[in-house]
Amino acid sequence: MTKEMLLAGFGGQGILFMGKVLAYIGLYDDKQVSWLPSYGPEMRGGTCNCSVCISDDPIGSPLVDEPDTLIVMNQPSFDKFIDKVVPGGIAIIDSALISSKCERTDITCFYVPATALANENDLKGMANIILTGKLIKETGIASIETVRETMKKVIPPRKANLLEANMKAIEIGMAQ
Amino acid sequence: MAEKTLMKGNEALAEAAIRSGCKCFFGYPITPQTEISAYLSKRMPKVGGTFLQAESEVAAINMVYGCASSGIRCMTSSSSPGISLKTEGISYIAGADLPCVIINVQRGGPGLGGIQPSQSDYWQVTHALGHGDFHALVYAPASVQEMADYVSKAFDMADKYRMPAVILADGLLGQMMEPVCFPDTEIKMSDASNKPWATNGHGHKRPHNIVNSLYLKPDQLEDIVRDRFERYEEVKANHSEAVVDYCDDADVVVVAYGSTARLAKSAVEQARKQGIKVGIVRPVTLWPFPVQQIKDACKNAKKVLVVEMSMGQMIDDVKLAIECSKPVHFYGRTGGVIPKPAEILAEIKKLGGNL
The missing domain is CATH 3.40.50.920 (Rossmann fold)
Incomplete structure (x- = not known):
């Protein structure tokens, strides 16, 4: 079985980091994983998306065109990708930044005001991790222990003090 | 078994180059291969090697020419338009029978083209990577693990046959992350002790070596090219994969x-x-x-x-x-x-x- 996830938003929202967390979760489970950023000429700003595959078998295409799981953190990405989600798939939408509602009935949408929740909980810049928590809850891809172990690996040593804040963000996401 | 870690193809390749005994890297930035330079700029000084960002692709390949002459394992990397600039130097390196590794993380062309993945440099790399009668070894990895594995092989084969070896990747392989593991071996030593042709100083203990690609007498040049092509036959017979x-x-x-x-x-x-x-x-x-x-x-x-x-x-x-x-x-x-x-x-x- 292959899980094909697409994460999209603006550069600077932590889209690629969110992908890295999910890819490491797959690696921790001894699955095949791939992570592919959409890359452009700009260093920051602009739209940004990231494909993550987690599979029992070797991964052919790392490029996710029709995701079974979508996280969107801005309006242009919502407009671009919401119709690409495969029927039966899920979409997790940062409703603090996206005002649209999905009209499709063949996918399940979760509206999480992640950016607002992050600000209220003194977790500025961690809306991405809140959404990751929601994804983990809805897909059941990992236990909270796995997530903690993964976070220890993914967070660079110079930011090790942010582990607890990240875990708090995961928990807030899982509670949504 | 060493631990698996997630790395971009470009970074895995760079780390593998270090572990293969690459002691000098000369490059010039271009998307989508710049992570190779970025990684080596941090890592190379820690293993006592030299990282140098040259003023141009042409300068970088000629630094490789000089460095390879001394018998030190060295590498340059670029993407399609940059490789075109390097081709003159690659021809000289081939003409002087020197080993080196060249990375091409291909992007769309011709011209400046685009920065997304492409395989449109196949003709160039296999048939015309510069002027003159010569070949380079060309490896085409298909995963991040292979980006690491084949750079190591490329160094060994380049040394063995005294010819340039190319890793032909593309933006997809360079930019994606996959699990990769490196063998738990020591970093290979890179010295010129098994390279009797190297121009690395001789202390008056042997005749001096000359590295050169200029032969004005047609008979002599023909003999040299024919000798080289005999080596190519050996490579063709034993090393296709x-x-x-x-x-x-x-x-x-x-x-x-x-x-x-x-x-x-x-x-x-x-x-x-x-x-x-x-x-x-x-x-x-x-x-x-x-x-x-x-x-x-x-x-x-x-x-x-x-x-x-x-x-x-x-x-x-x-x-x-x-x-x-x-x-x-x-x-x-x-x-x-x-x-x-x-x-x-x-x-x-x-x-x-x-x-």
């Missing part, structure tokens, strides 16, 4: 290399599930081209399908390999567009359903 899957009973055989091969393999496996007898050959070395492996794999096939991220460059070599004994079809995307497995599957079905 290909991966063959599902070809024994295949009516249709797909031929694809690098990242396209993994996309094509997904399509082949889907087609097999639908009952279509299709196989795949992946050339791993593009020079020497795996002629015999392709010939054998296509023995029972009725049709061949070449898939590339170009307008069709490897297809001619495939036709030659099978001596045009059966129809060879082509499917390609170019300009930085990555073909989807579903598109390749549709092509396979077109051929497989119409035998």
Whole structure:
């Protein structure tokens, strides 16, 4: 079985980091994983998306065109990708930044005001991790222990003090 | 077994170069390979090596020329337009029989082209990587792990045959992250002790060595080129590589290399599930081209399908390999567009359903 996830938003929202967390979760489970950023000429700003595959078998295409799981953190990405989600798939939408509602009935949408929740909980810049928590809850891809172990690996040593804040963000996401 | 870690293809390649004893890197930034430079700029000084960002691609390849002359393992990397700039230097390196490793993380062309993945430098790398009668070894990895594994092999083979070796990757392989593990071995020593030709100082203990590619007497130059081509024959006879899957009973055989091969393999496996007898050959070395492996794999096939991220460059070599004994079809995307497995599957079905 292959899980094909697409994460999209603006550069600077932590889209690629969110992908890295999910890819490491797959690696921790001894699955095949791939992570592919959409890359452009700009260093920051602009739209940004990231494909993550987690599979029992070797991964052919790392490029996710029709995701079974979508996280969107801005309006242009919502407009671009919401119709690409495969029927039966899920979409997790940062409703603090996206005002649209999905009209499709063949996918399940979760509206999480992640950016607002992050600000209220003194977790500025961690809306991405809140959404990751929601994804983990809805897909059941990992236990909270796995997530903690993964976070220890993914967070660079110079930011090790942010582990607890990240875990708090995961928990807030899982509670949504 | 060493621990698996997630790395970008570019970074895995750079780390593997260090572990293979690469002591000097000369580069100039260009998307989508800049992570190689960025990684080595941090890592190289820690292993006592030299990282140098040159003023241009031309300067970088000529620094490689000088460094390789001294017998030190060295490398440069670039992407398509930058490789074009390096070709003069690569020809000189080949003409002076020097080993080095050159990385091309391809992007769309011609001209400045685009920055998305492409395979449109196949002709250049296999047939005309500079002027004159010469070849370079060409490896085409298809995963992040292979980006690491083949850079190591490239250094060994370049040294063994005293010729440049190229890793032909593309933006997809360079930018994606996959699990990779490195063998738990010591970093290889890079010294010139087994390179009696190296211009590394002799303390008046031996005649001095000269590294040169200029021979004004035609007879002498012809002899040197002929000697070199005898070495090429040995490489061709012993070192071509290909991966063959599902070809024994295949009516249709797909031929694809690098990242396209993994996309094509997904399509082949889907087609097999639908009952279509299709196989795949992946050339791993593009020079020497795996002629015999392709010939054998296509023995029972009725049709061949070449898939590339170009307008069709490897297809001619495939036709030659099978001596045009059966129809060879082509499917390609170019300009930085990555073909989807579903598109390749549709092509396979077109051929497989119409035998």
